[in-house]
Every structure is written in structure tokens, then in C-alpha cells.
Amino acid sequence: MQGKALTPEQEEELLSKLIMADFSLKKAQALLEQIKEKGNNVDVIREVLLSEAPPFEPLRDTSVPSVFFIIGVNGVGKTTTVAKLAHMYAKQGKNVVVVGADTFRAAAQDQLSTLVNRMPVTYVGGERGSDSGSILYKALLENPQASVFLVDTAGRIHTSRALIDELSKLIKVGKKFSEEFPQEVLLVLDGTQGIQGYRQAMSFVQGTPITGLVLTKMDSTAKGGMIFSIWDELKIPVKLVCFGQQLDDIDFYSPQRVVDAILGNNGGGNND
């Protein structure tokens, strides 16, 4: 499979496409070099992107119980993602415990309890301003029957060291119960924030053992190009993609679908 050489206009067009899909400039230029070597051909471009995309990795939910932390900057969709995962596992008949460990934001507890109150799940929360570690401790202690604990955490800006440290304290509470905890620390990245998500991941990994990414708000026109740079530098896989505010608007990540959306081979949505 050998393509034609790219004209300067085609080069510019491809570079623009990648930058507008939130690839870093560095990554976009590196991909362009690879494509130039192999020639201009839609199959070549797709193949190059696929070979560089983070691979699919399933959620680590096989040990019972499993503990998942959902973390990220403010407003990216953590609480909604927790509700979606609770819904998904409850439908599979699992014994789900939802832990409201955001004791900071006004009505964070009401938001999460409202979202899950019609589901057959156990909700453990606490007062605003109370210690989030104690809530988690209580949840783990009082629910030996659980198969999965989904822990919602307060939003925090990635450059705020104090808040990142607080997160590691919370993770330590889990470790008191089992060295295996937490099975997943999922960093939620808002698709509309684009390449900023790369900077967030680079900051959060310093002190937080991130195991996977959740890409949200992909019902926008965002394409999620930053996951390529995160994979290059940190080898953090993407696990889930969210594309709406309803409980079913979540799916496992698929490299093919992300690449197709970048190249504009579908409506740009992941909800096919």
C-alpha cells in the first residue's frame, strides 16, 4: 500500500485537521512525518493513526470486591460517570456501592444520591465539609457483600498540590483494607477541554496512580486527540467514552471509533 507524495496544501490540511482534533502540535507534526514517508492515502493515514492510538483495555473489575476511584478537574463529568457505571453494573446484577466522597461542592451529595436513588444500589455519603476518608472507610467497613465500590471525588484543579495530596490520602484509606485496592483510578477528561487534558494527566500522575481515562462530552464536536500524547508519554489507556447526560450514554473505548471520528468517517459521535 503506497500512496502519492503530499502536496504542501495537503500537508497543511492534514496538520490542521489533527490540531483541530486536539492533537498536540508536536504529535501532529510527528504523525505528519510518518504519513509523508508512507504516502498520501486514506488507508495509510488511518493505519498510522490506529497504530499510534491507545489500545483498548477492559476495566479491572474481576476481583470481588473492586474499588474504583473517579477523579478529575472541576465539572468534567465525574459524578455523572459514577452514576453511569453504577447503572451499568447494577444491570449486570452486581452488588454496587456508590460512595459520595465529594464533601466539598454545594449539593454534590444531593446530585449523586438523586442520580442513583432509583437504582438497586447502596449509597454511602456524608455531610458537606465532613472528612471524605471517613465516608470511604465507613462504606468499605459496612458493605462486605459488595462486588464493586464506585467512589466519586471532589473536583480539583491539577495544579493544586494540596488537593492532589488529599486524593492520595483517600487512596490510602482503601489500601488499609486491601493492597489490591483501588483496582481502578479513572481520570475523567472533558473532551471539550482538548489538549488541556494532556496537561491534567501529566500533573495528576505525580502522586496519583492513574489506571485509565474516561473521555466525556464526546457528543460535542470534540475528537479527543490528546489521548495519543497521553498514551505516548504515560502509557495510560482510555477505558470509557461518554457521549451525553443520560445513564446509557457511556461505552467502552474503541480505537477504531475514535480514529474514524477524527478522520470524519462518521457523524463524529461515538454513539453508533
Added chain:
Amino acid sequence: MFEGLAKRIQNVFAPFGSKGLLKQEDIDQFLKDLRWLLIEADVSLPVVNELVERLREKLKPQTGIVSPQDYLLKTVYEELTALLGSYRPLKVNPRGISLYVLAGLQGSGKTTTAAKLGYFLKRNGKSVVLGAADPYRPAGAEQLRVLASENGLYFESFVENGKVDIAKIQSFMKKSLHDVLILDTAGRLHVETDMLQELSMINKQLNPQEVLLVVDAMLGQEAANIAKSFKEAAPVSGVILAKADGDELGGAALSVAYVSGVPILFMGTGEHIRDFEPFDPNETAAMILGI
């Protein structure tokens, strides 16, 4: 915010120190460097391209000038201040309560900003009501109610049967003796046409003094699309940048200001009620350019 951009932009101007003359090829090199810099600062690509073209038209080769660097700085400064608009206070309704509608993407910071803006206006002597008009977000009204009561602001819910009750807002405004009503609307994406339609209806029927687009300072390439779609759906009159503490480059700010054509009026710099300040475009432009 903008500190990162300020730091990097110095390098683009540096090579043009005191050469005494500025050739067309210098200008081309300068624009090329500036273009990469703006792309790396997360300014939306179409905005970068337009900005660079506008500068290309303005910049002319110079002979015998003392400092080509000053010439470049001055031209970019003018362009930046034009782009960022100039500072103005919020419009006030001379005949009654002033209505400010907050709109924006899901999670952009609207509810928090409603409380911060209310608190800011209260400290300036206004009697402020926070009005809940988000029927969709679970506990969205409760969030606003808690923020109002913690900060000594009045609260009123305009959500009835899962809808925004426009008539209730109208009659509230007719009777109210307060100075300001800040309406916190639901988050919506720039591609949700029915939701944009709803926003458009609210504004047509209420005719607010200000429609303020609350944008996340951490937005990526989407920033330009967002500004464009909201501007088309509603008479956006100003921008409030939330979560400016999460971004040091200011790319989204430049994109949104450029595409919306309305000024950035305030900036949120943290989660606390006082983490909020008026935005000064001239000061910001000078800071970015280090002058």
C-alpha cells in the same frame, strides 16, 4: 491566567531587538513564529489564522526605526486590545430589576459563577436574587439555593414541572423590589439545537440586560465553535471566564473573545465565592506582551 503565554511570547519578539530595520522576510518570520506560539497556546486554529492574516496586513517593512521590536509589540498590542474589547460595567435597567442570564456548556461553571457574581454585586450595594432556571441537572436548584443562603443572597426557583416557568419570572420581575436577578440556566452543548432553541426563547421573552456566556478557561479547540453557536442562539453581550486558575495560557479566552466579538467582563479564579474579579483587557494585553 496568561502567564504562560506571556513567558513564551518574549521569545518571538526577542530576535527583532535593535536591528534598526525590519524587512518583509523579518515580518514573515515573526508571523510564522507567532502562529506556532498561538497554536501551542490552545487558541483555536481558525482564530490563529485570522489573527495572523490581520497582522500581516498591518505590518509593513520599516527602515531607520529605532526598535523594530517596539514596532511589532505596539502593533500586536493594538490588535490584542481590539480583540479583548474594553472594560465596561454591567448594563442596568433604569426602570426596574436588572436581569442577567448566564448560559454555557455543561459543567462550565454557571451555577458557581451566578453565586460569585451575585456576591460581587451585593458587595457593591445591590440587592441580588439568584434564580434557578435549570430543570435538568440533578439537584441543580439545590446547589444554587445552598450557595445563595451561605452568601446572604436571595433565592427563587423558576423551575416548574420540569420546565423553566417564564411567566413566573416575568411576574416576579414586575413585583420585585430587588436590584438584580441572576438567572442560572441549564448547561447545553453548542450542537444541541433544541437546547439552544430553548435558550433563544428564554431570551426573547425576557429581554435581559445581559446574556453572559460562562466559558471554561480550559477549553481546547472547541472554544471557537462554542462561541459561534451561542452567539447565534442568543444575544450574548459578555463573557465570563471560569476556572481561569486551571489555565495559564489563555488560548480559549482569546478564541472566545475573538469569535463572539463581545468583551470578557469577569474571571473566576477558584472555587471560593471571592475567587472572582473584573477583567481588564488593557492590563491583560500589556501583561501578555510584558509592556
